[in-house]
Amino acid sequence: MSEYERLTQRDGYVSAFLHPDILWSIESGARGRIAVTYLEWAGPNYQHVLIPWTVIDEPGDAARFAGALAATPLAAEAGTSISSALAASGNLFATSSLxxxxxxxxxxxxxxxxxxxxxxxxxxxxxxxxxTINGLAITLPRRSEADVAESFGEGYLETYYEDCVIGGPDAFVIGVHDIAWFEVAIRRKLVREIAGLPARLMTASYRPRSHPVVDCFAVGQAPGR
Structure with missing residues (x-):
């Protein structure tokens, strides 16, 4: 990710955990609380837990989580190893006492x-x-020629996530193509995940198909992203 995308992503999660909609979805859940951790990742050798498992069941917990995340410096790591990030996530579940x-x-x-x-x-x-694995596919326009990461064509990354990344009951992917909608997309995604809402609504780019259209065993075409 470019620094612009990393900062936008981080700010989106910080804002989401301060929003009343997130607190409502937590309070209205089956147990009235959630446990959340924040894992930053890049290449196969970089998976870093920024915020350890944190139980959130009231506004103060959410504010502290958001504050801790906002105060963490951005890393500048290369590579996009989704597989390593997912494996690290599985290990976090396996070693948690929750x-x-x-x-x-x-x-x-x-x-x-x-x-x-x-x-x-x-x-x-x-x-x-x-x-269950859900995805947020980020394809923001380049801000300048100096940006390292180029966006993929609109719709491609959602298709890739649908075929190769997401899975489990009611799994879904949301695509973000406009910076103005980034925070809203993250918030809606978290609300849907926390509340356990079924995947009844599809994104505008969703196209029903009978078989996968992406070769999940082929690497990306831009090494070092």
Missing amino acids: KSDRWVVDVSGDGPNNVGPPVAPVRDWLVNNGV
Whole structure:
């Protein structure tokens, strides 16, 4: 990701956890609380827990989580190893002492898996162990020629996430193509995940198909993203 995308992503999650809609979805859930951790990732050798498992059941918890996330410096790591990030997420579930009715990975990125193990087998392993994986596919326009990351064509990354990344009961992907909608997209995604809402609504770019259209075992075309 470019620095612009990383900052936008981080700010979007910070704002989301301060929004009343998130608190409402937590309070209206089956247990009235959630546990959340924030994992920053890039290439196969970089998966870093910025915020450890944190139980949120009242506004103060959410504010502290958001504040801690906002205060963490941005990293400048290269590579897009979704497979390694998913494997690290599975390890976080396995080593947690928390008990939960649902386990959900919220993965966001701006490109396909381009380094590390193939993503589909890792996805399948998590899904077979009861984990739901949802995606936020980021394809923002380049701000300048100096930006390292180029956006993929509109719709491609959502298709890739649908075929290769997401999985489990009611899994879904949301595409973000406009910076103005980034915060809203993150908030709606988190509300839907926390509340456990069924995937009744499809994004505008959704196209029903009878078989996958992406080769999940092919790496991305832009190494180092």
